[in-house]
Amino acid sequence: xxxxxxxxxxxxxxxxxxxxxxxxxxxxxxxxxxxxxxxxxxxxxxxxxxxxxxxxxxxxxxxxxxxxxxxxxxxxxxxxxxxxxxxxxxxxxxxxxxxxxxxxxxxxxxxxxxxxxxxxxxxxxxxxxxxxxxxxxxxxxxxxxxxxxxxxxxxxxxxxxxxxxxxxxxxxxxxxxxxxxxxxxxxxxxxxxxxxxxxxxxxxxxxxxxxxxxxxxxxxxxxxxxxxxxxxxxxxxxxxxxxxxxxxxxxxxxxxxxxxxxxxxxxxxxxxxxxxxxxxxxxxxxxxxxxxxxxxxxxxxxxxxxxxxxxxxxxxxxxxxxxxxxxxxxxxxxxxxxxxxxxxxxxxxxxxxxxxxxxxxxxxxxxxxxxxxxxxxxxxxxxxxxxxxxxxxxxxxxxxxxxxxxxxxxxxxxxxxxxxxxxxxxxxxxxxxxxxxxxxxxxxxxxxxxxxxxxxxxxxxxxxxxxxxxxxxxxxxxxxxxxxxxxx
Ligand code: HEM
Numbered sequence: 001x002x003x004x005x006x007x008x009x010x011x012x013x014x015x016x017x018x019x020x021x022x023x024x025x026x027x028x029x030x031x032x033x034x035x036x037x038x039x040x041x042x043x044x045x046x047x048x049x050x051x052x053x054x055x056x057x058x059x060x061x062x063x064x065x066x067x068x069x070x071x072x073x074x075x076x077x078x079x080x081x082x083x084x085x086x087x088x089x090x091x092x093x094x095x096x097x098x099x100x101x102x103x104x105x106x107x108x109x110x111x112x113x114x115x116x117x118x119x120x121x122x123x124x125x126x127x128x129x130x131x132x133x134x135x136x137x138x139x140x141x142x143x144x145x146x147x148x149x150x151x152x153x154x155x156x157x158x159x160x161x162x163x164x165x166x167x168x169x170x171x172x173x174x175x176x177x178x179x180x181x182x183x184x185x186x187x188x189x190x191x192x193x194x195x196x197x198x199x200x201x202x203x204x205x206x207x208x209x210x211x212x213x214x215x216x217x218x219x220x221x222x223x224x225x226x227x228x229x230x231x232x233x234x235x236x237x238x239x240x241x242x243x244x245x246x247x248x249x250x251x252x253x254x255x256x257x258x259x260x261x262x263x264x265x266x267x268x269x270x271x272x273x274x275x276x277x278x279x280x281x282x283x284x285x286x287x288x289x290x291x292x293x294x295x296x297x298x299x300x301x302x303x304x305x306x307x308x309x310x311x312x313x314x315x316x317x318x319x320x321x322x323x324x325x326x327x328x329x330x331x332x333x334x335x336x337x338x339x340x341x342x343x344x345x346x347x348x349x350x351x352x353x354x355x356x357x358x359x360x361x362x363x364x365x366x367x368x369x370x371x372x373x374x375x376x377x378x379x380x381x382x383x384x385x386x387x388x389x390x391x392x393x394x395x396x397x398x399x400x401x402x403x404x405x406x407x408x409x410x411x412x413x414x415x416x417x418x419x420x421x422x423x424x425x426x427x428x429x430x431x432x433x434x435x436x437x438x439x440x441x442x443x444x445x446x447x448x449x450x451x452x453x454x455x456x457x458x459x460x461x462x463x464x465x466x467x468x469x470x471x472x473x474x475x476x477x478x479x480x481x482x483x484x485x486x487x488x
Pocket of ligand 1: 271
């Protein structure tokens, strides 16, 4: 028996040494490889524990362009804020879309085709300009409906205790779903889909990180549930669908791909909520924690309200897209930006389609990046850089305001403009097409909650950010924040 155990250990050791001796060696002109000794995982544990701290440590030791092995992949990070634009501008060799096929296959069970390119065009068309005005109107109506229609119980104007996260998931999630996918006359439909989506979002980070489905409990089941809710017959039954969904249905019919419709609609549904729900939590949480910020936002809201009269005979105040946009230059947008700065963890990912030479003329440096390696501009490092944002851990609602009250978009380090100081929506080929809607819906939530409710946080305890979604966008809170809420 002892000899079997011994032989087993010898085999393991031999395999490890073989793997170690065959590890990639840095060639001349390539970025430094951060040493690693764990097969497959590489330095993933250090990275996901605290990416900003770990990347800063790597930068100090290996320079501002270095390669990390994580999860079986090589990622070259470019942490110098004055070099990052070279990566984002380069579109021929460093491609965002090349990163997608394995992710889409693993998380959503399909490979992208020309239909996905068409869908992307539709997304860019419908989430800005005139069509966005329609969506904003729908969204406002739906937020109000979900806020007011007894969703806080039957307490009426009595104080009630509610979890902030569960409230925003219910209100924002349901309002966003109905605004995009329409409303089924059967009232439970929206809540069913929302429950299914929240289930799926618990396994989504593991899917994105490539963990085998068999290791992610119930991932198949959660996905199946949503596919069933997104079939053509289900989708077309819903009323007041945002036209992009109609167009996506038609696109699938024209291409004879009806079967793939639920699979392609799922990423749209996920993208529309996965970042917005936690971002909704954080903006309200920070405002409720910070009385000065709350007063500034309320003041701004009052000004907009004074400028207009309420719709006659209508209980609802409907802020238009234009009115929401007048709030962009003042406190509300600054506060939203600040909460995104603190809660978004991620960067811009690209894959080298061929070998790439990163030339940095200002420093007289050139690096060679191998074909199929990933390149990452981790913008969270800039967001949390004390030389760009003083006291970066602190929520300062007016950080994004210039002295004249206009929105501040330029931030500097060593007196030089940092292009990607704050980039919650990515840039270049991976820029989020839903970014205008996202900011407007966060404003709508804040405005409507403050308009119709008195709210105060019960627990003064700080809520921390959960690391489970590091690198994937908005971080969730580690726990819900209890608040007292009363209809005005
Ligand atoms: C606070 C809210 C949001 C944040 C922070 C956010 C952020 C981002 C980021 C950073 C990306 C690029 C992904 C990457 O580089 O890997 C992205 C992509 C995307 N976002 Fe958003 N997003 C938000 C809300 C929305 C909303 C409301 C929609 C509406 C449908 C949306 C639709 C999309 C889509 C479709 C993509 C994929 C784009 C592509 O494949 O080129 N996002 N988002």
